[in-house]
Amino acid sequence: MDYTNYMADRVKTMKGSAIREMFKRMADPEIISLAGGNPASELFPGEELSKIAGKILMTNPTLALQYGTTDGYPKMKDCARARAEKVNSITENDEIIIMTGANQGIDLTAKALLNKGDKVIVESPSFIGSLNAFRTYECSLVGVRVDADGMNMDELEEKLKSEDGVKFIYTIPTFQNPTGCTMSLEKRKRMIELANKYDVLILEDNPYGDLRFSGEDVPTLKSMDTEGRVIYAGSFSKILSPGMRLGYIIAPAPLCEKIEVLKQVNDVHTPMLTQLMCVEFMKKYDIDKYIEKNRELYGKKCAAMVDAMEKYFPKGKVKWVVPEGGIFLWCECPTITDITPIVDKCLEKKVAIVPGSNFATDIFAPSNMFRLNYSSATIEKITEGIRRLGEVLTENL
Amino acid sequence: MDYTNYMADRVKTMKGSAIREMFKRMADPEIISLAGGNPASELFPGEELSKIAGKILMTNPTLALQYGTTDGYPKMKDCARARAEKVNSITENDEIIIMTGANQGIDLTAKALLNKGDKVIVESPSFIGSLNAFRTYECSLVGVRVDADGMNMDELEEKLKSEDGVKFIYTIPTFQNPTGCTMSLEKRKRMIELANKYDVLILEDNPYGDLRFSGEDVPTLKSMDTEGRVIYAGSFSKILSPGMRLGYIIAPAPLCEKIEVLKQVNDVHTPMLTQLMCVEFMKKYDIDKYIEKNRELYGKKCAAMVDAMEKYFPKGKVKWVVPEGGIFLWCECPTITDITPIVDKCLEKKVAIVPGSNFATDIFAPSNMFRLNYSSATIEKITEGIRRLGEVLTENL
Numbered sequence: 001m002d003y004t005n006y007m008a009d010r011v012k013t014m015k016g017s018a019i020r021e022m023f024k025r026m027a028d029p030e031i032i033s034l035a036g037g038n039p040a041s042e043l044f045p046g047e048e049l050s051k052i053a054g055k056i057l058m059t060n061p062t063l064a065l066q067y068g069t070t071d072g073y074p075k076m077k078d079c080a081r082a083r084a085e086k087v088n089s090i091t092e093n094d095e096i097i098i099m100t101g102a103n104q105g106i107d108l109t110a111k112a113l114l115n116k117g118d119k120v121i122v123e124s125p126s127f128i129g130s131l132n133a134f135r136t137y138e139c140s141l142v143g144v145r146v147d148a149d150g151m152n153m154d155e156l157e158e159k160l161k162s163e164d165g166v167k168f169i170y171t172i173p174t175f176q177n178p179t180g181c182t183m184s185l186e187k188r189k190r191m192i193e194l195a196n197k198y199d200v201l202i203l204e205d206n207p208y209g210d211l212r213f214s215g216e217d218v219p220t221l222k223s224m225d226t227e228g229r230v231i232y233a234g235s236f237s238k239i240l241s242p243g244m245r246l247g248y249i250i251a252p253a254p255l256c257e258k259i260e261v262l263k264q265v266n267d268v269h270t271p272m273l274t275q276l277m278c279v280e281f282m283k284k285y286d287i288d289k290y291i292e293k294n295r296e297l298y299g300k301k302c303a304a305m306v307d308a309m310e311k312y313f314p315k316g317k318v319k320w321v322v323p324e325g326g327i328f329l330w331c332e333c334p335t336i337t338d339i340t341p342i343v344d345k346c347l348e349k350k351v352a353i354v355p356g357s358n359f360a361t362d363i364f365a366p367s368n369m370f371r372l373n374y375s376s377a378t379i380e381k382i383t384e385g386i387r388r389l390g391e392v393l394t395e396n397l
Numbered sequence: 398m399d400y401t402n403y404m405a406d407r408v409k410t411m412k413g414s415a416i417r418e419m420f421k422r423m424a425d426p427e428i429i430s431l432a433g434g435n436p437a438s439e440l441f442p443g444e445e446l447s448k449i450a451g452k453i454l455m456t457n458p459t460l461a462l463q464y465g466t467t468d469g470y471p472k473m474k475d476c477a478r479a480r481a482e483k484v485n486s487i488t489e490n491d492e493i494i495i496m497t498g499a500n501q502g503i504d505l506t507a508k509a510l511l512n513k514g515d516k517v518i519v520e521s522p523s524f525i526g527s528l529n530a531f532r533t534y535e536c537s538l539v540g541v542r543v544d545a546d547g548m549n550m551d552e553l554e555e556k557l558k559s560e561d562g563v564k565f566i567y568t569i570p571t572f573q574n575p576t577g578c579t580m581s582l583e584k585r586k587r588m589i590e591l592a593n594k595y596d597v598l599i600l601e602d603n604p605y606g607d608l609r610f611s612g613e614d615v616p617t618l619k620s621m622d623t624e625g626r627v628i629y630a631g632s633f634s635k636i637l638s639p640g641m642r643l644g645y646i647i648a649p650a651p652l653c654e655k656i657e658v659l660k661q662v663n664d665v666h667t668p669m670l671t672q673l674m675c676v677e678f679m680k681k682y683d684i685d686k687y688i689e690k691n692r693e694l695y696g697k698k699c700a701a702m703v704d705a706m707e708k709y710f711p712k713g714k715v716k717w718v719v720p721e722g723g724i725f726l727w728c729e730c731p732t733i734t735d736i737t738p739i740v741d742k743c744l745e746k747k748v749a750i751v752p753g754s755n756f757a758t759d760i761f762a763p764s765n766m767f768r769l770n771y772s773s774a775t776i777e778k779i780t781e782g783i784r785r786l787g788e789v790l791t792e793n794l
Contacts, residue, residue, distance in 0.1 A: 001625045003651040006564060006598055011509050011655040038464055046458020053670070054451030061443020065638035067435055100497055100664040107663050111533065112408050116513070133662035136508065167403060201403055228398045241462035243669035254400045258408040265530035266504050267497040267664065271671050272640035273450070
């Protein structure tokens with residue numbers, strides 16, 4: 001039976017994330033992966049969470065195992081609120097909805113805003129999970145170049161002027177995925193002005209904001225919002241655990257009301273146990289101290305990766321900007337047009353990287369860039385992975 | 398700021414489930430709720446799951462806390478497969494995707510199938526969560542009457558003949574929500590024939606199938622599917638815990654591939670800990686014995702409710718069919734046209750029921766029916782709740 005005729009147009013040409021497809025080729029334990037976006041598992045507070053989960057289920061099984069409310073367990077909403085208040089990213093006009101990971105918040109926000117044919121302005125390159133979520137609502141993605149200090153604002157204004165039907169700008173302003181770049185304060189101010197001037201919303205995705213290991217914090221776009229145009233997506237994936245799938249959306253109440261209805265028909269509510277565990281963890285432990293440990297580790301891992309790149313990469317053939325936080329490092333190979341054959345050779349040499357085309361608005365256009373992750377592998381593996389990658393690059397650039 | 402202009406058409410007129418809104422009015426602890434759909438919490442295996450969760454996080458924190466795969470943890474997929482095999486509801490052409498509750502499976506299946514303007518045939522009345530999920534894809538719902546032995550097949554054929562653009566039939570054939578009715582074997586055979594004849598798919602939602610306390614099991618539609626037309630949604634909410642949010646979709650591989658992409662951009666994957674807990678629970682304990690305890694309890698609670706209805710309801714003014722399983726009982730008041738004022742008076746008398754209009758394809762049409770739930774309250778509360786309800790009905794019918 002041919003199922004194509006039964007499928008909605010939105011999925012007919014859709015493919016899964018190539019990164020996740022790549023993982024299937026990576027079952028080989030000898031492969032060093034610099035490809036994923038996994039946080040460091042060596043710091044996961046397994047013992048603490050073990051005690052917390054055991055106690056919750058023993059003392060309050062009904063709360064943990066019965067249905068909960070769609071907008072989230074009230075104390076979990078307080079935890080999200082506390083994280084948002086630290087970066088001045090919630091106002092009295094906003095509501096919070098706990099999400100089963102921030103990605104769900106981004107998906108459902110897009111679902112609440114986008115009609116077929118609407119446009120979304122995105123950084124080019126950007127996070128494939130969000131781009132693919134937007135694509136499922138049959139919108140057009142309008143890419144704007146990312147400079148070392150964030151989205152190019154002149155190009156953004158040009159697009160806002162020339163493109164009809166832009167509903168919102170999607171941005172990861174801090175330690176962007178995949179570039180690792182952070183938008184400067186000046187550019188953030190300008191983006192808010194442009195959103196006001198051209199009457200569009202902003203969806204600010206900030207999963208990495210807590211992971212700064214050098215330089216100075218920059219205020220969130222949400223904290224500078226003057227007209228209630230910024231929707232803020234926060235995550236516990238990179239500061240506690242991605243497998244727990246805990247994130248949140250903060251948005252003006254009338255939008256939250258609609259997003260909540262979409263969550264209700266999507267997964268009814270985020271699992272109760274993981275919410276209760278997060279609440280207890282934040283009550284019993286200082287999560288900022290835990291984040292600080294992660295930050296230090298990522299700073300060391302990033303430095304180790306950069307050291308190895310300087311040592312093993314062919315001189316002058318690869319360009320990169322050293323990130324001040326987050327988990328990604330972005331490389332460009334100006335002497336070639338398509339990195340794909342090199343990525344395949346890397347897999348033969350047992351090191352995995354992600355080709356830049358995955359993050360583009362046009363996934364079929366060739367890219368001479370690739371993304372590296374330094375949070376997941378150990379320092380030894382990072383160094384060895386970069387050595388292998390350097391060998392392939394030296395032979396092929 | 399007015400956000401209406403930014404909203405997608407699909408949400409502009411959407412409201413949350415009135416049932417969930419009603420819960421907000423039910424903070425009063427003196428109210429006896431016969432309104433929800435909560436399974437009995439008194440049987441939750443809190444102690445067992447406490448030990449299991451504690452051990453998983455202590456011995457394997459990385460597996461429990463790191464990212465997982467979108468289609469589900471492999472051993473959790475085996476657990477879902479085992480449940481489906483018990484009712485012959487998976488074939489070699491099918492794939493499984495673990496969902497964050499079966500509702501997510503229904504939502505994403507609809508997203509994979511429905512273009513704007515497509516039609517879905519549903520039982521009238523039916524489960525509001527699914528109907529609202531379908532509505533978010535801007536389809537039309539075509540209702541078909543539910544008889545005591547399930548969807549009316551003549552009316553179904555009439556609709557299949559007269560309506561263009563029907564993509565699928567959505568049905569809860571066993572212990573239907575809200576009617577509690579079960580589709581007969583003959584009707585199931587006919588539904589499969591009609592789906593084949595009129596070239597439509599069937600989405601079979603079976604969250605209550607394990608909860609039979611009298612009568613004989615009837616095979617699932619999926620088990621009778623001859624052409625690969627049935628998509629099957631299974632759930633652990635009513636047999637283990639709804640707060641864990643664990644369900645699954647079983648569908649032909651080409652459809653599963655698309656649904657998986659939609660899950661990937663929705664919540665990336667179902668939380669790992671709850672999946673691992675379910676796997677361990679099914680490994681260490683006999684889940685069928687646990688289900689058997691629930692079944693017995695629900696049989697007793699249902700009998701207590703029916704006894705109280707016979708005692709306290711005004712004679713000849715309320716019609717109902719006694720269910721053979723599941724958690725709902727459906728009542729009709731033939732002498733009136735609109736139950737709403739009675740539902741409000743019930744709340745004043747501190748008993749909550751759900752008016753039938755919530756389950757209709759046209760939520761604005763008045764209904765003289767209401768839904769009762771007997772799984773959640775204790776037998777004492779059920780009896781007292783029905784006594785209060787009987788008082789209101791006696792005064793107003």
